[in-house]
Amino acid sequence: MNGSTAPKQTAGRSFYGWFGRKFAQYILVLLIALSINFALPRLAPGDPLIYFMGQEINTLTPEQRQRINRELGLDQSVWEQYGSFMMGAVTMQLGSSTKFGKPVTQVLAERMPWTFLLVLPAIIISPIIGVICGAFAAWNRGKRRDLVLLTSMLAVESMPGFWVGMLLIAIFAVNLGWLPSYGAVPLVKADTVTYIIEIVRRMILPVATITISTVGTYFLLTRSSMLDTLGQDYILMAEAKGVSKRRVIYRHALRNALLPVYTHITMSLGILVSGAVVVETVFSYPGIGRLLFESVTARDFPMMQGVFLMITVGVIAANLLADLTYPLVDPRARFRKTLEGSA
16 A cells, blocks of 8 residues: 555645746746846936937926836836836736826726637647648558648738738728737627627637638648657558558557647747737737837837736747646657656
């Protein structure tokens, strides 16, 4: 009894030790990223008020300048500002937006659902298409089908996202008139069913743009990984035993070839909070990416820092998720972690 439970306890301690070290590393990365986020606006030359108010700064009286500095916390020392910034990042008290006149967290909460609604379908559709086409091309390596798919995907991969979006707008919104080209909701009030339909119609072109812009990466990753896997001895043994082509591809080769693809998919989850800046700007879609563009053009530094904070946290969370779930996909990683913990 004691002999059977001892390995489990050792493995548990090893996992918790590994997780603790990883968590500490990501906390350190987050602190460094937040420090850079704090320092960049303050390292810019010139009066900070110029970045907040532009040329209107010349019309302010000294009393007004002093009051604005006090409201923005610019009358404090750098270390006091750093402490306030870090405390605000922990408590999610990120100040008020100078462009929208609302708390930063409120604006982020309003924009975040639209980004999830736009990016999440693309993250699901793009890997499915890329993996299926990549596995098919690898199995038919060197043949005409492989060359056609490879050439097509390389061409798609080389297209800039904004160009793809403008091309889709020109075809489906301008020439054919099938779909709207901007916004997320209809301008005219409608009943609930019509409202939902219009939201979906306005999602189609942006989602298609993100999917087209990212599917090539998944295709190339899958094809390259599949080519390495198809040369393994167990694949040759399965073919020699007369296993069907479909079973060899999807039950033997693809399961092992998906490991680097899974890592890339997990990392891509970080864009859920950053949004697709280019795509959302092209389609005037009210997500986080569009918000970042508007904040930069308006020099809204509190909002910019809030968006950068969310991007940083999202990327770190995606990396942590990849570290935690990768052993479930690849048991060899689980074994390595156990050995590292034991060491």
